[in-house]
Amino acid sequence: MAAKKVDIMELKQLLMLKEKGESNRSCERILGIHRNTINPYVRLFRASGLSYADLLKLDEKSLQELFPYKETTDTQRYSTLSGYFTYFDKELKKPGCTREALWGEYLQKHPGGYGYSQFNEHLNRWQNKVKVSGKLIHKSGDKVYVDYTGKKLHVTDRQTGEVTEVEVFVAILPASQYTYVEVSRSQKKEDFIKSVNNCLTFFGGVPKTIVTDNLKSAVSKASKYEAVLNKNLRALAVHYKTSINPTRAYSPQDKALVEGAVKLVYQRIFYPLGKMTFFSIEALNEAVKEKLTDYNNYLMKQQEISRSRLFLDIEKPYLGKLPSGPYEMKEYRKAKVQKMGFVYLHEDKNYYSVPYRYTGHSVEVQYNSDIVEIYYQSQRIAMHKRSYRKGSYIKKDEHLSSYHKFYQDWSPDFFLNWAKKTGPNIEAYIDKLLKQDTYPEIAYKQCLGIIHLKSEYPVQRVDKACKMALGHSRYGYRIIKNILVNKTDMEPSEITQEPHIARHTNIRGAETYC
CATH class of the missing domain: 3.30.420.10 (Ribonuclease H-like superfamily/Ribonuclease H)
Incomplete structure (x- = not known):
C-alpha cells in the first residue's frame, strides 16, 4: 500500500491524467501531490490488472475498496505545500524575494500550514532532489x-x-x-x-x-x-x-x-x-x-x-535595456603631439588636430572604424571622424592658434594654384615634389620655401632653377636653393664643359641634400 494516501477526487484526477499519458512528474506539477505519493499509486494501478479507462468506470465505493484512503493531517499539509515548490523556486530567483515572504504568502492561504522551520526543511529537501540547492539559486537578470x-x-x-x-x-x-x-x-x-x-x-x-x-x-x-x-x-x-x-x-x-x-x-x-x-x-x-x-x-x-x-x-x-547599437572594439595607441598641434596616426598615415596648448605632450589615441578620439591624462581633448585618405590633415579651427590658422588651407591644390601664378616651371616642379613619397607636412613646407624664394631672387631665376632640376630623381627646396646660391642657373647653357672632377658612383648628387 502507498505510504501516503490521496482522497477519492485526487485519485480520479490522477487516473484521468495517467489515461492521457501524463508522466508522474507532470501529474505532480498539475495536482500538487508529491511524486513519492504518486509513484506507489501508479504501481498499484498497474498491479490491479485493469486499464486506466476501466478503473475510471468504477464507482467511488469500488475505488475506495481497491485503494483505501485514510487521511492524515501531515499528509494533507505536505501535499498542499509540495504543490507550491515549483512556484517557490521561480519566485526565489526574482530580485528581492525571500523565503520568509513566501512562507507568509503560503500561511495566508493555508492558516494551518507548517511553521517557518518545517517550511524551510521541506523546501530544502525538494531543492536537493531537483538539484537546485540553495548554493546554486541565482537571481534573475543578475x-x-x-x-x-x-x-x-x-x-x-x-x-x-x-x-x-x-x-x-x-x-x-x-x-x-x-x-x-x-x-x-x-x-x-x-x-x-x-x-x-x-x-x-x-x-x-x-x-x-x-x-x-x-x-x-x-x-x-x-x-x-x-x-x-x-x-x-x-x-x-x-x-x-x-x-x-x-x-x-x-x-x-x-x-x-x-x-x-x-x-x-x-x-x-x-x-x-x-x-x-x-x-x-x-x-x-x-x-x-x-x-x-x-x-x-x-x-x-x-x-x-x-x-x-x-x-x-x-x-x-x-534584464537591462540594450543600447542602440553593439559595442565596437577600439584600438589604443600612444602618441606625441607634434609642433603644428597634430597627432600622427601611423595606421592611416594621417594627422589629427588637438588644441594647440597640448603641443609636445604625450597622449593616448583611441579609434575604431569610424571615430578617432584623443585623450590627455584620461580626459578627451579631441574627437574626429576617421579618414582613410592617406596624408590628410583632419583639423578643427578651434584647435589651431592664430599663427597656425594661416596653414589650415594647405593642400596640394593650394600650392599648385599659388605656383601657377608664379611660373610654369615652378608649377611643374611643385607638382612633382607633392607626388613623391614624402610626408605631406614636409612636402608642404618645402613648397612654401620654394615659392618664398621669389622674395630673395628674381622670379625668372627661380623658374629657371626649377626647370633645371626637373630631371632629377628627387625633388626638394634645398636643390633649388643650391642652384640659386651657386648661380648655376646663370651659367651659359651652350657651355658643356666636362667637369674637372671625374664622376663615379661614390659621388652623391645635389638631390641627396633636398
Whole structure:
C-alpha cells in the first residue's frame, strides 16, 4: 500500500491524467501531490490488472475498496505545500524575494500550514532532489556566464579539403539556464567581443554582470582575487551599463553551471553536427542556431519546463535595456603631439588636430572604424571622424592658434594654384615634389620655401632653377636653393664643359641634400 494516501477526487484526477499519458512528474506539477505519493499509486494501478479507462468506470465505493484512503493531517499539509515548490523556486530567483515572504504568502492561504522551520526543511529537501540547492539559486537578470568549449567543431575548405578547427562560444543565464552558442574563428578579443555582442542581442537584454572565466581575450592579468581587465572589456562594460567579473583563476566551481551546459551542448549540438560537413563558418552557425533552438525548447527533467519558457517567465523581465547599437572594439595607441598641434596616426598615415596648448605632450589615441578620439591624462581633448585618405590633415579651427590658422588651407591644390601664378616651371616642379613619397607636412613646407624664394631672387631665376632640376630623381627646396646660391642657373647653357672632377658612383648628387 502507498505510504501516503490521496482522497477519492485526487485519485480520479490522477487516473484521468495517467489515461492521457501524463508522466508522474507532470501529474505532480498539475495536482500538487508529491511524486513519492504518486509513484506507489501508479504501481498499484498497474498491479490491479485493469486499464486506466476501466478503473475510471468504477464507482467511488469500488475505488475506495481497491485503494483505501485514510487521511492524515501531515499528509494533507505536505501535499498542499509540495504543490507550491515549483512556484517557490521561480519566485526565489526574482530580485528581492525571500523565503520568509513566501512562507507568509503560503500561511495566508493555508492558516494551518507548517511553521517557518518545517517550511524551510521541506523546501530544502525538494531543492536537493531537483538539484537546485540553495548554493546554486541565482537571481534573475543578475549575471551571464561566458566561456569556450574545450572541444572544437570543424570547417572544411571546399577547394582543398583542408579541415580547420573553429572555436565554440557558450553563454548561459544561470537563473533560467537559457543558453546561447555560436562558432567563431578564434578566441582573440575581436572574435570574443563580437560573440558577447551577439549573445546579448540574442537575449534581448543585459544582465548586471558578465562572468568571463579569466579568458585571455578579456583579462590582461589573471588573479585569484582581482583580475585586470583589458581596456576593450572595460569599455564594453560601460557601453552596456554592466560589469565584467572574471571568476577566480583556477577555480572552476565559480562556473559549474556553464560546465554542465557545455556537456549538454556536446550531446545536443556537437554530436549531431559532427556527422555533417560544413564549408563555411556562416553555414555552421546556421546549423548551430537550429540545434540551439531545439536545445532551449527541451523540457528540463527536474523542472518539467523548457529553458525558453523559464527565460520568458523569470529572466527576461529583469534584464537591462540594450543600447542602440553593439559595442565596437577600439584600438589604443600612444602618441606625441607634434609642433603644428597634430597627432600622427601611423595606421592611416594621417594627422589629427588637438588644441594647440597640448603641443609636445604625450597622449593616448583611441579609434575604431569610424571615430578617432584623443585623450590627455584620461580626459578627451579631441574627437574626429576617421579618414582613410592617406596624408590628410583632419583639423578643427578651434584647435589651431592664430599663427597656425594661416596653414589650415594647405593642400596640394593650394600650392599648385599659388605656383601657377608664379611660373610654369615652378608649377611643374611643385607638382612633382607633392607626388613623391614624402610626408605631406614636409612636402608642404618645402613648397612654401620654394615659392618664398621669389622674395630673395628674381622670379625668372627661380623658374629657371626649377626647370633645371626637373630631371632629377628627387625633388626638394634645398636643390633649388643650391642652384640659386651657386648661380648655376646663370651659367651659359651652350657651355658643356666636362667637369674637372671625374664622376663615379661614390659621388652623391645635389638631390641627396633636398
